[in-house]
Structures are given as structure tokens and as C-alpha cells.
Amino acid sequence: MTVVGWLPAETEELFGAQATAEESYDVLTVDVPPADWITALETARDRLGCTYFDWLSAVDEPGTGIRVAAHVVALAPVRRLLIRTTVPHEDPSLPTAVGVYAGAAWHERETHEMFGVVFTGHPSLDHLLLPEGFEGHPLRKDFVLAARVAKAWPGAKEPGESEHGGPKRRQMLPPGVPDPNEWGPLKGTLPPAPARPARGAGRA
Incomplete structure (x- = not known):
């Protein structure tokens, strides 16, 4: 030590x-x-x-x-x-x-x-920034970002999603953004996401 x-x-x-x-x-x-x-x-x-x-x-x-x-x-x-x-x-x-x-x-x-x-033991653990009745804790990784489900992020989010073309990489959902077919206004109305090929499957 x-x-x-x-x-x-x-x-x-x-x-x-x-x-x-x-x-x-x-x-x-x-x-x-x-x-x-x-x-x-x-x-x-x-x-x-x-x-x-x-x-x-x-x-x-x-x-x-x-x-x-x-x-x-x-x-x-x-x-x-x-x-x-x-x-x-x-x-x-x-x-x-x-x-x-x-x-x-x-x-x-x-x-x-x-x-x-x-x-x-805190003397007054009341609301400080959020309104009364707010549910959840916004800075936890499991907090659902409802706005990202209801409305897609504006503009190009990934390579290949703009008019400039370019290769498109695999889609990923960041923490807090659930599958729109499992949560939100489109729940149960979307076809299942296509299965991703196994890594290295196309290299044979």
C-alpha cells in the first residue's frame, strides 16, 4: 500500500x-x-x-x-x-x-x-427542475425517449440516408430509443425487422 x-x-x-x-x-x-x-x-x-x-x-x-x-x-x-x-x-x-x-x-x-x-435524511427532496407529476428519470439509460419514437430525428442520421449517397452502415438504436413496433403510436402495426446476416457470411 x-x-x-x-x-x-x-x-x-x-x-x-x-x-x-x-x-x-x-x-x-x-x-x-x-x-x-x-x-x-x-x-x-x-x-x-x-x-x-x-x-x-x-x-x-x-x-x-x-x-x-x-x-x-x-x-x-x-x-x-x-x-x-x-x-x-x-x-x-x-x-x-x-x-x-x-x-x-x-x-x-x-x-x-x-x-x-x-x-x-434529506430535509426536502422535492422537485427542482422537472414539473410535478413527471414520470421517470431522464438521465438514466433505460429512460425512453418518447419524442424519438413519435417523430424521427430530422435530417440524415446515418451514411447513405441523404441524397449524396454513400455506403449505408448497419442501423443501431441508441440507449433510450425502443423498437417503434414495441413502444409508441405505431406499436404492433409494423412488419418485423429483417434478420441481419451473420457476421462474415458473405466472405466465403
Whole structure:
């Protein structure tokens, strides 16, 4: 075990036995399990001098979970620290960081709306950006982009779909865009998509 970056001691000593750390582009990143989330933030504030709270947000990583990250800064000298943890898609829950950094309140509300992460103990986990009654969490990869089903994207989307010609590559549906024959106003009215030839079938 070694000391990473500007940490005054080994990562495991500061953040727990399951913590890992790495430094890149002048940002020190520490990953901890969800159970150590609040303790890690307290360590950053009290032992590392990271008294400035910058932001908190998340990233949906399919097959892994929802990674929540908080960026905090020590000001004299300036040292940036990114603390991350990953919660499962089935139960995306973390204790609120408001008791450690009061500025986290609005960020947690936004992350709750956009990713569905529940911050237990938050004083008011109300809507911040989305209207009341909005269903779903728009920044999760499984969120259905209904507008892309109801109306095709304007203009050429793929090579070969414009008047300029050119080879046409295999069609792909990006995350959030379902099969229009399975979801939306055309559900059940379209013929099944043609089967794709096996890879390499035409090279014999």
C-alpha cells in the first residue's frame, strides 16, 4: 500500500479498507462503498481541509449501477478531490450529505430527479427542475425517449440516408430509443425487422 497524490496517509487508513484512489489531471479520485459515503466526505472536510463543496452528480453505468460523485476542494493550497460511490439500479439509495456540506442540498435534489437516487435524511427532496407529476428519470439509460419514437430525428442520421449517397452502415438504436413496433403510436402495426446476416457470411 502506498500514499496516492497529496494524501497525508494511505488511502485505506483515511477512507477505509475497501477504498481505492488514483490521481489524474490534478484531480485525486477516491472510490468508496456506499456504507462509507458520509464518513469519506467527513474525512475530506475534517482531515484533508476540503471545506469548499463544488458539485455532486451521478452517471448511469449499465451493468454496474449508478455512480454518485462529489467534487470538493481544499483552498490553501488548491487541491481537488472527487469522492465516488456506486449504488445498484434496483435500490439507488445513499444517506444525504447535507449534514457535511450544506451546499449538497440542491445537487441531491437534481440527482434524485434525473437518476432516481434517494438521499435518505434529506430535509426536502422535492422537485427542482422537472414539473410535478413527471414520470421517470431522464438521465438514466433505460429512460425512453418518447419524442424519438413519435417523430424521427430530422435530417440524415446515418451514411447513405441523404441524397449524396454513400455506403449505408448497419442501423443501431441508441440507449433510450425502443423498437417503434414495441413502444409508441405505431406499436404492433409494423412488419418485423429483417434478420441481419451473420457476421462474415458473405466472405466465403
